[in-house]
Amino acid sequence: MNQLHAMRVFVRVAETESFRRAAQQLEVSNALVTRSVAMLEAHLNTRLINRTTRNLSLTEAGLRYLQGCRCVLEELDHLESSVAQTESEPSGTLRVIAAGAASPAALTPLIGGYRRLYPRVNVRLTLAEGPVDLVEDGFDVGIVGATPARDGAFVERALGTTAFVPCASAAWLADHGEPCTPAQLAQCPAVTLPPEERSTTWQLARPGERAQQVTLQPGYAVNNVLMVRLGTLAGMGVAILPAPLVADDLAAGTLRRLLPDYEIDDPDTRMCIVYSSRQYLPAKTRRFVDYAVEHFDHACAGTAAANATPSSLQADSTGSPIRPMSVA
Structure with a gap:
């Protein structure tokens, strides 16, 4: 599992409150989004999202994990940006x-x-x-x-x-x-x-x-x-x-x-x-x-x-x- 990719997928699902909309924005299939979140939950041995036929919501663990994912991904994006800037300047x-x-x-x-x-x-x-x-x-x-x-x-x-x-x-x-x-x-x-x-x-x-x-x-x-x-x-x-x-x-x-x-x-x-x-x-x-x-x-x-x-x-x-x- 590509954990960083799965984290990005999870954040997008949480922000859009939809597997389908997350897939559209990430330009990947619905199946890939569903599989990424499922693999992340299996890796953590914790349910992150409550799913029903009509909507989804984050569990308490999911809310904590969302906050942590945002911090990690923002720091990673900042690091990659600074390295790329160093290469150009x-x-x-x-x-x-x-x-x-x-x-x-x-x-x-x-x-x-x-x-x-x-x-x-x-x-x-x-x-x-x-x-x-x-x-x-x-x-x-x-x-x-x-x-x-x-x-x-x-x-x-x-x-x-x-x-x-x-x-x-x-x-x-x-x-x-x-x-x-x-x-x-x-x-x-x-x-x-x-x-x-x-x-x-x-x-x-x-x-x-x-x-x-x-x-x-x-x-x-x-x-x-x-x-x-x-x-x-x-x-x-x-x-x-x-x-x-x-x-x-x-x-x-x-x-x-x-x-x-x-x-x-x-x-x-x-x-x-x-x-x-x-x-x-x-x-x-x-x-x-x-x-x-x-x-x-x-x-x-x-x-x-x-x-x-x-x-x-x-x-x-x-x-x-x-x-x-x-x-x-």
């Missing part, structure tokens, strides 16, 4: 975790643009530098590095590539000279994420040439990319950082791009968005995924421009010449 809290190539500077316009479209959704963003477990940590969606192995329970959509640039502060370069080759860059003290969280080995290549592997030597390792930027600005060594994160520093001359003829081609620079593959994805998550893909598609041109940011104009922020690093 996303709301609630969206929990996002970002790691790997996802630069904080690139995430801010993404979250801001999404919330302008869907102001009823509150976003809770967590930044991580190590491995991410969406289910274990209770996140709706992750923006992470594109790795070849991923649990089949998740859907992965590519977002593009974050440009990374080798850089150092103008003050550090004035004291130590500028590395002119990947090998010289590898000899410099570096500011990095902890090696156990993010490999310090990168692939650098000039157009048309085979990539050269460079392993940075962390003189200072910290588990937050924002702190890596601050350490680099403080002259603690060279670093390889997301271009959006240091775009203003490069423009101001407080950081300088190194090895401008080289580009970084590394799997860890590729981003994807990951979310549960369950069939009924909440609207807030589905809309965020679609918006993120579109947002980063539009940002591709900006990524290419950032990767081509001029670096060493062979002068620091004071106008003094930057000397090349001496070859050992």
Whole structure:
């Protein structure tokens, strides 16, 4: 027995005081209405309606049950209406975790643009530098590095590539000279994420040439990319950082791009968005995924421009010449 359906039939019979009129309004047969009420009475082991050949009336139990049915059905209708409204107009809290190539500077316009479209959704963003477990940590969606192995329970959509640039502060370069080759860059003290969280080995290549592997030597390792930027600005060594994160520093001359003829081609620079593959994805998550893909598609041109940011104009922020690093 479909008890909710039987409850609706019973309420309609009670309100119309007629099996026939209830059947007409519900657009079902008289037999179905009669059978539904009979099954409900059998389930409750209680008579709900007194029947005669001329009219019907509710028993005392029927009156109590009618009141309860109305409360249950009204609450159910309200719940279904609110869920349907949520699907058409996303709301609630969206929990996002970002790691790997996802630069904080690139995430801010993404979250801001999404919330302008869907102001009823509150976003809770967590930044991580190590491995991410969406289910274990209770996140709706992750923006992470594109790795070849991923649990089949998740859907992965590519977002593009974050440009990374080798850089150092103008003050550090004035004291130590500028590395002119990947090998010289590898000899410099570096500011990095902890090696156990993010490999310090990168692939650098000039157009048309085979990539050269460079392993940075962390003189200072910290588990937050924002702190890596601050350490680099403080002259603690060279670093390889997301271009959006240091775009203003490069423009101001407080950081300088190194090895401008080289580009970084590394799997860890590729981003994807990951979310549960369950069939009924909440609207807030589905809309965020679609918006993120579109947002980063539009940002591709900006990524290419950032990767081509001029670096060493062979002068620091004071106008003094930057000397090349001496070859050992």
